[in-house]
Amino acid sequence: MKRARQVLLASAVLGAGAAVARKRLPRSTAEPRETAARWLTVTINRAPTDVMPGDTLPPPLDGLADRLEARVRPAPGDRGTELAVRLKDAPQAAATSLPARLAGQDPRQEVRAALREAKSLLETGEVMRPDTPPTTRETPGGKLIGMLARRSSGEGVL
Amino acid sequence: MKALCWQGVNKLSVEQVPDPELRNDQDVIVRLIAGTTCGSDLHLIGGYIPAMRSGDVIGHEFLGEVVETGSAVRRHKVGDRVVVASFVGCGRCWYCANDLWSLCDNTNTNPGIAQAMFGYESGGIFGYSHAMGGLRGSHAEYVRVPFADYGAFHVPEAVDDTSAMFVSDSVPTGWMGADLGGVKPGDVVAVWGCGAVGQMAARAAILLGAERVISIDRIPERLAMTEQHIGAETIDYTATDVAAELRERTGGRGPDVCIEAVGMEAHSDGPMHLYDQAKQQLRLQTDRPTAVRQAIHACRKGGTVFVLGVFAGAVDKFPLGAVINKGLTVRGAQQHGQRYIPMILERMAKGELSTAHLATHTVPLDEAPRAYDMFKHKTDGCVRAVIRPGT
Ligand SMILES: NC(=O)c1ccc[n+]([C@@H]2O[C@H](COP(=O)([O-])OP(=O)(O)OC[C@H]3O[C@@H](n4cnc5c(N)ncnc54)[C@H](O)[C@@H]3O)[C@@H](O)[C@H]2O)c1
Ligand SMILES: [Zn+2]
Ligand SMILES: [Zn+2]
Numbered sequence: 070m071k072r073a074r075q076v077l078l079a080s081a082v083l084g085a086g087a088a089v090a091r092k093r094l095p096r097s098t099a100e101p102r103e104t105a106a107r108w109l110t111v112t113i114n115r116a117p118t119d120v121m122p123g124d125t126l127p128p129p130l131d132g133l134a135d136r137l138e139a140r141v142r143p144a145p146g147d148r149g150t151e152l153a154v155r156l157k158d159a160p161q162a163a164a165t166s167l168p169a170r171l172a173g174q175d176p177r178q179e180v181r182a183a184l185r186e187a188k189s190l191l192e193t194g195e196v197m198r199p200d201t202p203p204t205t206r207e208t209p210g211g212k213l214i215g216m217l218a219r220r221s222s223g224e225g226v227l
Numbered sequence: 228m229k230a231l232c233w234q235g236v237n238k239l240s241v242e243q244v245p246d247p248e249l250r251n252d253q254d255v256i257v258r259l260i261a262g263t264t265c266g267s268d269l270h271l272i273g274g275y276i277p278a279m280r281s282g283d284v285i286g287h288e289f290l291g292e293v294v295e296t297g298s299a300v301r302r303h304k305v306g307d308r309v310v311v312a313s314f315v316g317c318g319r320c321w322y323c324a325n326d327l328w329s330l331c332d333n334t335n336t337n338p339g340i341a342q343a344m345f346g347y348e349s350g351g352i353f354g355y356s357h358a359m360g361g362l363r364g365s366h367a368e369y370v371r372v373p374f375a376d377y378g379a380f381h382v383p384e385a386v387d388d389t390s391a392m393f394v395s396d397s398v399p400t401g402w403m404g405a406d407l408g409g410v411k412p413g414d415v416v417a418v419w420g421c422g423a424v425g426q427m428a429a430r431a432a433i434l435l436g437a438e439r440v441i442s443i444d445r446i447p448e449r450l451a452m453t454e455q456h457i458g459a460e461t462i463d464y465t466a467t468d469v470a471a472e473l474r475e476r477t478g479g480r481g482p483d484v485c486i487e488a489v490g491m492e493a494h495s496d497g498p499m500h501l502y503d504q505a506k507q508q509l510r511l512q513t514d515r516p517t518a519v520r521q522a523i524h525a526c527r528k529g530g531t532v533f534v535l536g537v538f539a540g541a542v543d544k545f546p547l548g549a550v551i552n553k554g555l556t557v558r559g560a561q562q563h564g565q566r567y568i569p570m571i572l573e574r575m576a577k578g579e580l581s582t583a584h585l586a587t588h589t590v591p592l593d594e595a596p597r598a599y600d601m602f603k604h605k606t607d608g609c610v611r612a613v614i615r616p617g618t
Contacts, residue, residue, distance in 0.1 A: 221339025
């Protein structure tokens with residue numbers, strides 16, 4: 070209880086939007102909608118005041134700020150700060166379907182990638198970039214791996 | 228520049244590839260002095276590690292000279308002789324800050340692939356598939372080292388190139404197995420595998436005060452080397468019943484700590500081997516866990532099994548019953564090199580730990596495919612082949 074109140078307090082103090090309770094949707098339609106509405110979240114090894122100084126989202130999330138709701142709270146056990154964001158307009162199920170994700174058209178992918186980059190920038194001052202130029206040759210299997218790799222900063226458990 | 232490229236399953240070739248470039252301000256470019264073959268490479272050469280692309284440069288255990296530094300590099304300058312940890316750690320995420328460097332949050336640029344496989348991704352590693360970040364490997368004339376202030380270490384004058392090179396990967400891996408396996412004075416430790424990793428785990432166990440260390444393999448020259456250079460006892464698993472032998476040597480208790488340094492392509496003579504191999508080839512299991520099963524079975528009640536061998540996915544017939552009924556701790560990790568490298572270099576400079584005997588062969592880069600063939604088939608007494616691009 071005490072912790073829950075502290076957490077709420079922290080997000081209120083930081084003005085990062087109230088910790089919105091997820092709306093319970095009727096069972097039949099809940100799953101895809103629920104996925105689309107889920108908060109995307111990372112834990113950043115920095116203090117909450119470093120993560121959202123003056124209430125503004127850290128780069129590159131700041132560029133998406135008008136489309137996002139956000140909340141921050143201290144992570145338990147000195148693990149830094151939990152930063153959660155989600156699109157104000159939850160995308161339609163079709164937009165988050167597998168084909169859409171493979172095509173790179175799921176709007177959450179951009180948010181996930183930005184969240185990951187924000188964390189890296191705050192923690193290390195840079196976003197590690199892959200090696201170039203590539204040394205690989207195009208093969209059918211290689212193309213598929215390349216596509217997965219390109220999508221992969223926007224996919225996953227974040 | 229020239230580089231050793233993976234071309235497909237069991238196909239390696241030396242190719243001309245573009246030079247690497249500084250991509251971030253905290254990068255350095257290292258000119259390779261020496262790199263070496265690692266058992267982990269065999270798993271990707273054999274096609275057991277997913278997400279390799281034709282043309283990928285392999286290699287992750289290496290030493291070199293800094294030839295270019297990014298504008299934010301503070302601890303290195305051009306001309307420094309450095310050994311580089313095989314996993315890249317940013318130094319500032321929660322994992323790096325807690326000395327769990329191979330779990331770094333910020334160095335795997337393709338996190339989604341490993342997240343799909345494991346739930347969460349590990350950090351990036353040089354030359355070890357696109358699932359592990361897709362960084363170029365070190366068997367080349369030059370390699371880019373990201374976050375070099377954290378992953379590259381000055382080598383003391385007293386330590387020669389070849390000896391120091393193993394501090395990149397095999398020495399800290401072995402050390403981690405003994406350390407995180409909880410080896411303490413008075414323990415009896417058993418180590419499966421007498422490759423460089425197993426030998427270094429055995430040596431670390433001795434230096435951490437183990438009363439007896441018993442190493443297990445089948446290759447005569449590796450067993451002899453482990454006795455002579457490491458100071459461990461050995462068991463040839465093809466000549467005896469390993470569990471019975473360990474029971475007899477440990478007063479019926481079993482080893483306190485069992486370290487597995489074999490990995491997903493373990494060999495065995497038993498009928499289980501055919502079963503495992505068939506399932507692996509049919510992709511019904513991705514890995515062959517022979518030595519892990521044996522270690523879990525042999526371990527004393529309440530003991531610890533530490534898995535250093537690399538596994539990529541699912542295994543079959545995992546003896547979960549033994550784990551729970553014997554109250555075992557089972558643990559594994561990719562190596563947290565940055566945690567151990569400074570201490571290891573210091574011990575090497577003082578002569579407490581030597582690695583030179585592991586370098587059984589030295590070849591120029593052009594002959595790297597032949598060196599890997601020898602290393603894979605364990606011919607000509609090969610334990611580690613050193614690849615020297617400058618020769
Ligand atoms: N965790 C890490 O960070 C890390 C780092 C480096 C290497 N590794 C892994 O450690 C393992 C060993 O690496 P290496 O470079 O020493 O490889 P290696 O191929 O040189 O040695 C493996 C040894 O295991 C022996 N072996 C095979 N089946 C056995 C069995 N059933 N019982 C006992 N011994 C058996 C082989 O004869 C060989 O000597 C590999 O799986 C490698 O991928 C892990
Ligand atoms: Zn290795
Ligand atoms: Zn890190």
